[in-house]
Amino acid sequence: MQRATRLDDESAAPGGRRPLPRPPQIETGPVSSDWRSVLAERLAGAANAAGAWGYAAVSTGCAEPTALAALALVAQHAAPLRVRCALDWLAQLQRRDGAVPVSAQVSSPCWPTALAALAWLRCGSAADGFGRRIAAAIDWLLETRGRAVPPDPAAHDHDTTLGGWPWVTGTHSWVEPTACAVLALRAAGHAAHPRTREGVTLLLDRALPDGGWNYGNRRVLEHVLRPFPATTGLALAALAGEPRTAAVDAGLDYLARELPRIHAPLSLAWGLIGMRAWNATPAQAEEWLAACARRLLERPVIPHYEALLLLAGPEKCPLIVPG
Amino acid sequence: MSPDRAGLKVGPMNQRCAAPGASQGRGRLSRRRLLAAGGALALGWSVAGSALWWRRRENGQRAAVFIGRAADYAADLAALIAAGLREIGLTRTQVRGRRVLLKPNLVETAADRPHINTHPALVLAAAEVFRRLDAAEVFVAEGQGHRRDSWLVLDESGMGEALAQASIEFVDLNHDDVEPVPNAGGWTALDQLYLPRTLRSADILVSMPKLKTHHWAGVTCAMKNLFGVMPGIVYGWPKNVLHWAGIPQAILDISATVRPALAIVDAIVGMEGDGPIMGTPRHVGAVVIGRNLPAVDATCVRLMGLDPQRVPYLAAASGRLGPIRAGNIAQRGEPIAALQTRFRLLDLPHLRAMQRA
Numbered sequence: 220m221q222r223a224t225r226l227d228d229e230s231a232a233p234g235g236r237r238p239l240p241r242p243p244q245i246e247t248g249p250v251s252s253d254w255r256s257v258l259a260e261r262l263a264g265a266a267n268a269a270g271a272w273g274y275a276a277v278s279t280g281c282a283e284p285t286a287l288a289a290l291a292l293v294a295q296h297a298a299p300l301r302v303r304c305a306l307d308w309l310a311q312l313q314r315r316d317g318a319v320p321v322s323a324q325v326s327s328p329c330w331p332t333a334l335a336a337l338a339w340l341r342c343g344s345a346a347d348g349f350g351r352r353i354a355a356a357i358d359w360l361l362e363t364r365g366r367a368v369p370p371d372p373a374a375h376d377h378d379t380t381l382g383g384w385p386w387v388t389g390t391h392s393w394v395e396p397t398a399c400a401v402l403a404l405r406a407a408g409h410a411a412h413p414r415t416r417e418g419v420t421l422l423l424d425r426a427l428p429d430g431g432w433n434y435g436n437r438r439v440l441e442h443v444l445r446p447f448p449a450t451t452g453l454a455l456a457a458l459a460g461e462p463r464t465a466a467v468d469a470g471l472d473y474l475a476r477e478l479p480r481i482h483a484p485l486s487l488a489w490g491l492i493g494m495r496a497w498n499a500t501p502a503q504a505e506e507w508l509a510a511c512a513r514r515l516l517e518r519p520v521i522p523h524y525e526a527l528l529l530l531a532g533p534e535k536c537p538l539i540v541p542g
Numbered sequence: 543m544s545p546d547r548a549g550l551k552v553g554p555m556n557q558r559c560a561a562p563g564a565s566q567g568r569g570r571l572s573r574r575r576l577l578a579a580g581g582a583l584a585l586g587w588s589v590a591g592s593a594l595w596w597r598r599r600e601n602g603q604r605a606a607v608f609i610g611r612a613a614d615y616a617a618d619l620a621a622l623i624a625a626g627l628r629e630i631g632l633t634r635t636q637v638r639g640r641r642v643l644l645k646p647n648l649v650e651t652a653a654d655r656p657h658i659n660t661h662p663a664l665v666l667a668a669a670e671v672f673r674r675l676d677a678a679e680v681f682v683a684e685g686q687g688h689r690r691d692s693w694l695v696l697d698e699s700g701m702g703e704a705l706a707q708a709s710i711e712f713v714d715l716n717h718d719d720v721e722p723v724p725n726a727g728g729w730t731a732l733d734q735l736y737l738p739r740t741l742r743s744a745d746i747l748v749s750m751p752k753l754k755t756h757h758w759a760g761v762t763c764a765m766k767n768l769f770g771v772m773p774g775i776v777y778g779w780p781k782n783v784l785h786w787a788g789i790p791q792a793i794l795d796i797s798a799t800v801r802p803a804l805a806i807v808d809a810i811v812g813m814e815g816d817g818p819i820m821g822t823p824r825h826v827g828a829v830v831i832g833r834n835l836p837a838v839d840a841t842c843v844r845l846m847g848l849d850p851q852r853v854p855y856l857a858a859a860s861g862r863l864g865p866i867r868a869g870n871i872a873q874r875g876e877p878i879a880a881l882q883t884r885f886r887l888l889d890l891p892h893l894r895a896m897q898r899a
Contacts (some may be wrong), residue, residue, distance in 0.1 A: 274717035274775070281775070296607055309651055321775050325736065364563065366786075377665065386778025395690070434779050440757055440888065442820040445652055448693050483693035523717075524693075538585060 248536050254512040255295060255532060258525050262288055265520040268302030272522035273322075281322040282312055282331035284523040286338040290537045291526035292400045295340045302345045310352050317355030317364075322405045328387040329363075332356050332400025333399035340406040341537035357407045360384070360400050361414050377402035378437045382414075383421035394437035394450045397421055398457035405540040422454050423466050423511065430469030433475075446470075448486040452493030459496035459539055471499050479503065484511045488527035495531075508532065600861035605834035606630045607841040608871040609881060611809050613827050614812045615835050620666035620674075623806060627671065628829035629874040632804065637675035643713075644668055645742035645802075647751045647767050650688040650819050651698035657823040658879065660752050660808045662704035664829065668750065668806055671708050683740055685715030685770050687821070688748075690779050692716065713740045716774035727795030730787035735799050736776040747802040749835065753812035753842050755821060755887050759789050760853050760896045761846065762818050764805035765838040768796045790855035797835055797863055805838040806831050809845060814885040826883045828876070836864035837871045844868070847884035 222465050265288075266272055270289045271280025289305040292298045313319050318329035319336075336356040339349040365385040370378070381391030382398040401418040409415050425435050431446025432454040438444060458467060474490045478501065481487045488511075491504050501507075514526055515521065530536050545576055603767060644688035646660035669680045682705055689695050692714040696702030710721035725732050741747065751767035759766055769792070771779055777783045784792040807830040807869035815821035826845060832838035836859040850856040850866045860866045888894045 273719070274714075279719045283775070287654070322720075325722075325776060329776070385782070388782050390778065393780075393782070394778065430862045436780075438614040439820075440816060440890070442816055444820070445650070446689075447689055447696070449689075466547075480695065483691050483696075483697055485691040 223306065232398065250396075254509050254516075255529060256297075257516065258512055258529055259292060259295040259297040259476055261516070261520055262522060262525045263292060263301045265522055265525075266301055266304065269308055270301070271308040272526075274523060275521060276519045277323050279324055280308060282309060282319050283321070283334055284526065285309060286331065286334035287526035287530070289338045289342055291529035293345065294532070294534050295529055299345055302342055303490070305344060306339060306346055306349060309338060310349065313352055313355065317357075317359035317500075319356060319446070325445045329359070330386050330396045330399070332359055332363075332383070333384070333403035335402040336360070337399075337406055340403070342542050344398070353407065355493075357404065357409065360403060361409075361412065363388065363400075364414075365397070366390055369393075374440060376406065378421070378435065381417060381421040381424060383418050386512060391435075392421060394422065394425055394432050394454055395434065396455040397435075398450075401457040402538060402540060405457075405460065410540075419458065419461055422457060423464065426454070426466035426470065431473035432470065446473055446477075448481055449489040452486075452489030455493030456489075456496045456539055460541055463497070467497060469503070471497055475501065478507065481507075482511055482514060484515055485530050486520075486522040487511050489529040489530035492527075492536055492538060500533075504531075505533070506532065545679070550847070552802050554707035592773070600865045600867055600870055603861065603865040604833060604870055604872060605837035605865050606874055607830065607832035607834075607837050608874040609841065609845070609876040609878065610829045611827055611876050611881065612829050615663040615810060617810075619664055619765035619829065620670045622829055623667055623671045624674070624832065626806075626829065626875065627675075630831060630833055632833065634675045637672060637677050637746065638786065639676065639678045641679045641681075641743065642672045642677045642748060643681060643741065644672075644681055644748050644750055645767065645771060646701070646808075647762075647770060647818075648684045648686045648695050648699055649770070650686065650700060651695050651700065652819075655819075656699070656750070657811050657821075658815050658819050659699050659701070659764055660750050662699070662701045662809065664706055664752060664806070664810070665701065666708050666710075668748065669708060672746075677746075681711040681713060683713035683715050683738075683744075683771075685718075685738065685773055687769060687774075687780050690716065690774060699861070708795045713738075715740065716779075717764055718773055720773050720776055723799060725795050725799055727791075727799075729794040730784075730789035731799075732783075732787055732792075732795065735796065736773060736801065738771065738773050740885055741771050741800070744802065747800065749752045749802045749805040751805070751807055753807055753809040753826065753830075754817035755814050755846070755885055756817050757888055758892075759793065759855060760887065761839070761843055761848070761856075763842045764807060764835045765793050765803070765839050765855065767798045768793070768800055768802070771800060790858065793855045794858055796862065797859070802830070802835060804833050805835050807838060807842055809842060812846075812885065814846075814887075824883060825887055826881055828881045834864040836860065836866050840866035840868075841871060841873070841878065843880050845882055846898055847882055848887075 251513050270535040273279050285305050289302045292302050298473045319332040339346050339353045364382040367380045383397035397418050404415040427446050431451040433447045553894040608629040610622040648659045672680045717739040718740050748763040749764040749767045750762050756762040756764045786820040809826045812824045813821040814824040845851045856866050
């Protein structure tokens, strides 16, 4: 294959080119309570010169890690100038039609639009002056709809005609982009908008019969599929403020069973955010988060993981929009 | 809905298949209908026509494929892989100083279903062999299709622990920097493909799939495994853009564009039935190695007791991406008949043509 330009700092190459730290099951001792400030400081220092974060240290700035980092730093009352830079960078990234693409390198897909809107909406005074940006992003979200297809009961049992949000324009609706869009629309005061309601309906429809959510298929052909902790947490966060249904209870039960064995930051963080949205935070949550933080600190920064861990703490989480 | 910008033109003009498992639009051909209509011919003129055309060209193509016997994952897999690489003509000179990317299949994990994913023992064995052959670097990379959380997938599959013990780096291709490259295949309507920068920086890409049936494509092996190099931040979870573009067509386009140097297939315990994630384990006891991916996949399909000509993506690849006809594949190691194990496909209309083979 053709050899491409290598990054200057190999240890910080895309995706993190170091062995994965082992799960910290053995490390159960007391954990320093200031891991959040350590993580927040490290996260703030990982922004690139343009004021954005990539998915790994020294990688291209991307909308998702930048939005999450801004929200996490606000939640920690840390680095306000960094937060402002991040919000400005997201504004520069925004297209004329209001959509925010994955990065400056690609003009689509634009699934991070919801996260950018959340950052502009939920970063407090740092977000002053982004009204037009928010309005354009929300308009784009309201216009964007996952591709519906006629029902095919032999293949699927979810309602394929519901219009949630897709990862990529022109494709089907899935749980994560729909949950993020619902969170953003709620934060923008559109909880009662028909599109938000349809998104909520879609999320409830995609709940797995035995509890939890996966990427968005309940059944394919003969088999009911397995739930995932991260998408379950996201869906539960998006449903906060809705009536407590059997799907919510089953999702919370699934996370209560699953999270004690999880040491991966993305899944643990979203799982805990989802549980906290329903006031169901497990007693051991802080211990789990600290162990996960310790695991992260053993390697070069992964901004969106670190941001999510910071957002999953006991402080007020800007991702959760009460009903 | 209007197509989005920047090459991801997923709109009505591109609709050759429906969303994964979902029905097709009225009056349009769905993936299921297409496949049900009878193998390569059902893929429409673009695929079937090219298959017929290029099959004539296969006369000039030859590829060597090695089949090694390994009863289980405790076997000396490094020795087996080393022997296989020798048999197919991969030399130390071709590996020395190169950066080798091992791409296993880690599509989704479940505690009681290790047969979903490429076994860590095989990946470690391959890494050991390439290190012995003086590779400058050996690392593992994956962009799994269902779960976004790579750390969780690595934890649950046991791959993370194995890689840590062997000091092998892992790269998350789903969240890598990306760059567009022209689509070298042309089977889908995608003008360009976004590839992870890490992929482009590797000298030797090794596809390391699990041998499985696939409820839509029929079979998933070295070529379909390349869906996992496509970055999720661009293609989503699942990589629904590729489904809408047409699974067989996308397999061909990605294979034509990425052009891996080698495949090492985990056919020790495969999966039959409702693959790629919900099927049942099927013991074959083989490791299959080759430098031409259609030839490798065709050999694996024969190991499964199926006919490669009836697997649409292979029929279309024939002659254009490599040979699939038995006469054009130089079989090394164990004969196919010695390890052939009939795999059960789901009883679905679009798979029946493959079953009849």
